[in-house]
Amino acid sequence: MTDQSEITARKRRPEARPSEILEAALDLFTERGFNATRLADVASRAGLSKAAIYLYFNDKTSLLTALVQATVGANISLASDMISKHQGPVAPLLRQLLSFMAGRMEETRMPDLIKLVISESRAHPEIGHFYLDNVIGKALPLFQSLIERGIASGEFREVDPRLTVKCLVGPMLLGAIWKSAFEPIGADPIDISALAAHDADLIIRALRP
Amino acid sequence: MTDQSEITARKRRPEARPSEILEAALDLFTERGFNATRLADVASRAGLSKAAIYLYFNDKTSLLTALVQATVGANISLASDMISKHQGPVAPLLRQLLSFMAGRMEETRMPDLIKLVISESRAHPEIGHFYLDNVIGKALPLFQSLIERGIASGEFREVDPRLTVKCLVGPMLLGAIWKSAFEPIGADPIDISALAAHDADLIIRALRP
Amino acid sequence: MTDQSEITARKRRPEARPSEILEAALDLFTERGFNATRLADVASRAGLSKAAIYLYFNDKTSLLTALVQATVGANISLASDMISKHQGPVAPLLRQLLSFMAGRMEETRMPDLIKLVISESRAHPEIGHFYLDNVIGKALPLFQSLIERGIASGEFREVDPRLTVKCLVGPMLLGAIWKSAFEPIGADPIDISALAAHDADLIIRALRP
Amino acid sequence: MTDQSEITARKRRPEARPSEILEAALDLFTERGFNATRLADVASRAGLSKAAIYLYFNDKTSLLTALVQATVGANISLASDMISKHQGPVAPLLRQLLSFMAGRMEETRMPDLIKLVISESRAHPEIGHFYLDNVIGKALPLFQSLIERGIASGEFREVDPRLTVKCLVGPMLLGAIWKSAFEPIGADPIDISALAAHDADLIIRALRP
DNA sequence: CATGAATGAGGTTTCATTCAT
DNA sequence: AATGAATGAAACCTCATTCAT
Structure with missing residues (x-):
């Protein structure tokens, strides 16, 4: 859709993945609340597939935990x-x-x-x-x-x-x-x-x- | 089974129903959070069936709204x-x-x-x-x-x-x-x-x- | 689709539900194996929605257990x-x-x-x-x-x-x-x-x- | 980390790979059943990555087939x-x-x-x-x-x-x-x-x- | 008024499978 | 030959909500 961002996830530096995901998660948790946030949305905002999130985090809850610990x-x-x-x-x-x-x-x-x-x-x-x-x-x-x-x-x-x-x-x-x-x-x-x-x-x- | 305590729902002053429901709801919303609270639990704590709640409230959300307005x-x-x-x-x-x-x-x-x-x-x-x-x-x-x-x-x-x-x-x-x-x-x-x-x-x- | 069978599940005698479900389950487990059997198929063969199965059984595994115990x-x-x-x-x-x-x-x-x-x-x-x-x-x-x-x-x-x-x-x-x-x-x-x-x-x- | 045991996969006689994989597969299929066995587990027990299995076999099912044929x-x-x-x-x-x-x-x-x-x-x-x-x-x-x-x-x-x-x-x-x-x-x-x-x-x- | 029974709509999670290196 | 990273597709299960009685 947008120019750059269509560079598939496979190309981008993978070390940044966790923080990208967390950022997306925080945005959405904040906008809609934790429960109302769909993992699918976190994923797509992070430019990934749902499944990819599970490469870096165990749970939806882990996102929250990680977020808190990181901050x-x-x-x-x-x-x-x-x-x-x-x-x-x-x-x-x-x-x-x-x-x-x-x-x-x-x-x-x-x-x-x-x-x-x-x-x-x-x-x-x-x-x-x-x-x-x-x-x-x-x-x-x-x-x-x-x-x-x-x-x-x-x-x-x-x-x-x-x-x-x-x-x-x-x-x-x-x-x-x-x-x-x-x-x-x-x-x-x-x-x-x-x-x-x-x-x-x-x-x-x-x-x- | 059908002794005293089972007469409850039908015999108890029915005007009190809504506030009984709200009380149950507040308890549970407080204990577990709004999302984690199951309507079924609110119902059973209020001594009613899930369906009965819908006689008094439109929505799960309405419970919250009513709660806030009442207090x-x-x-x-x-x-x-x-x-x-x-x-x-x-x-x-x-x-x-x-x-x-x-x-x-x-x-x-x-x-x-x-x-x-x-x-x-x-x-x-x-x-x-x-x-x-x-x-x-x-x-x-x-x-x-x-x-x-x-x-x-x-x-x-x-x-x-x-x-x-x-x-x-x-x-x-x-x-x-x-x-x-x-x-x-x-x-x-x-x-x-x-x-x-x-x-x-x-x-x-x-x-x- | 078919005449009779379209009498929605709500009408049929509900005491028979568990055994209807088990029968459907056995058929499919037998035909395709336990793992390859989709709960959705069990449900539709039993003339019910997926969710209805959970009114009578806890688990997919419970179906198996119940089947064995019953026989x-x-x-x-x-x-x-x-x-x-x-x-x-x-x-x-x-x-x-x-x-x-x-x-x-x-x-x-x-x-x-x-x-x-x-x-x-x-x-x-x-x-x-x-x-x-x-x-x-x-x-x-x-x-x-x-x-x-x-x-x-x-x-x-x-x-x-x-x-x-x-x-x-x-x-x-x-x-x-x-x-x-x-x-x-x-x-x-x-x-x-x-x-x-x-x-x-x-x-x-x-x-x- | 990179001592002896880590040289494994690449150095070990690569002709043996298929049978190593099959052995791992049989172990796990036996322990947990075919369906419950994760390809990832077969891989790691064989000392390989998941993807490597696909260099030698087409399918998860192929493992089973090969196993049967070999025995x-x-x-x-x-x-x-x-x-x-x-x-x-x-x-x-x-x-x-x-x-x-x-x-x-x-x-x-x-x-x-x-x-x-x-x-x-x-x-x-x-x-x-x-x-x-x-x-x-x-x-x-x-x-x-x-x-x-x-x-x-x-x-x-x-x-x-x-x-x-x-x-x-x-x-x-x-x-x-x-x-x-x-x-x-x-x-x-x-x-x-x-x-x-x-x-x-x-x-x-x-x-x- | 009250309910037991039923369901639609979805969400999280899992995994076999494939890219790109 | 080998892999880390990624994903599509689906399955199980849950729950708010509605019927029919």
Whole structure:
């Protein structure tokens, strides 16, 4: 149909196949939801036959799993580095971290991933667990330790760090869901970076002794 | 076999049928997700035959729609009343509203509903739209007007009310999703009321001129 | 298409469904083998939709299992009765039993069943086991006890009863396989009754002291 | 990875390829049945790629055909020789032939082959025909001519030679099927040589004038 | 009002078979 | 001679949905 793309799959570099497939899958999972997505559509969007997908993945579910695993890890460890290396007052780092998260939300497909995980965690608990262990279970303690450091140094007043962390992160979650679930349906576009900056502002102010 | 419990379906007050069905449906949608829920299971949990469901609902999707519609309306108008009737400083009302939301989150199945809507809004856009129009589109402006009132009266400093509202509501969303998606998978239970109180605290402090 | 048979499945007595399905299945399994038989064909030969089969059976394999179970039991216990009630010389009973077996082979579809079991026992070991336990494990000992009785009474000379039984039964097995596997392919038809009579003759003569 | 064992496929005497493949195929056909055997498994057991099989065989079915053809011929002509060269009383030759058959059954994979042919003759009639023409159609007449010779010479009494042959061969068939289909499933092991000897004994006795 | 029985429409998955190198 | 990559064709099975009673 289209010029180039008719170069049959046999010709294209096969190392790229898995990521091509995952990309197609994420697009469709996002557009229609996991269940409503037909493997046939993933295949044809990836320029392959249905059967070819099974050369690289075991299952329809494996696509989801792979997607989540591929998108996670890196970001967390990056943030973790930022925090451990940091010295001095906590507030600027907090701003920086939220800004970093916002960046991820805007530049990558993390919002879609997050929504996907939330949506599918009941039907595919392995995915929920993976996310719980590797994202939530790492990110929240990271932020929490930051807050605690601020309290210890007298930069922040005494607050429950656990609750505070959730208040800090909540708006980011809202941003992700807004972007992935509601924008495509007609909601006003959301400026996650601005939201993050404002969030940081509010929290830092609210924590002043 | 034909003792008491078998008289059920026919003898039980038949006006209650629809809500019995909806209850069963919500249970199962929550446990397994919308797609993974078999109409047969909804039926048997409601003590009816599959076919009987079609006497009360058109569709599997109608169950979802009905569920959302049934759970939404009331709360919003209640909150709306609280706000319009209120006079004097805004901060206490803000606390009250968040506490009210937290109550709903803990006493009703709203968290499940919210998660369901988020999950299915792509596959069933009508539901997404309904929620956007009737919940998000009403609740956020309500809060926003409150903030604006506070700013106007000098109780709050000047902030972007739109972003502030999202920061205010974000933690509640996080609470809902936590409860519906992650608690059942093993996450620590969350105390949404405490979260709401803390959220109110932080925001009010942060908005002090 | 055809007059009567177009009375949709909804009308016909539903209690007969399982056996109708099994009959269709046996026909086709016999004609084409288990694997080569399409469930769709079973369905349409039974005058049903594919899906309807699943109202009565779990699996394609269940059809096979059910088929075997349905055809087995009765015959064995019948033979068992004949033997236990019998008194006097063994030889006539032997003839009678072989003649009975031959009758079953000619009047029922036992040959097809036997061939089916032999063919599928590797791929579906449950079936092999069932047959081993309920047919082979019962029939051979039955015959064996008869031979032993004959030896004890002096009617027969001393022989290894185990081997003798296999020599007695072998020709019947040959008959079954011939009929089910080779006749339909063009082999001369086989007269199992005559074979059984001759078999009895030979054995009885061979066992004379 | 690329040590010794990896040189295999290319270096090993390539003339042996077909028989290596057939061996692998027979193993698997026997273990799992023809249909349940994946060409991929045959390939990997033969130390080749799936595609390589097609360099030597046209079809999955061709493997079966080749297998049958390779195992058949020789034995028959051997027996045929024994018979035509023989002179004098028939009984000893009968014993010898049965013993020879038993040997084949125990030393070669003929039982598996026989079971395979029986199982697949409906789905692959060519195979059935081949077997009918080359094995059954040759072996039975051979035995029959022997019996007839015995009757003519007065060594045996007058019996229907056709039926007698089937009674003679039946136990051998039983032995083959027992060994291939039921032993692997847990049936007591069978001593085919003893069975053959006993079979010969009984028949010879039964045929005495 | 209620249901047991039936089905249409499809989706995921599997595999023998073939290209292109 | 050999293979990794790809695919067409189909089979099994599931389920929302509808009849006929």
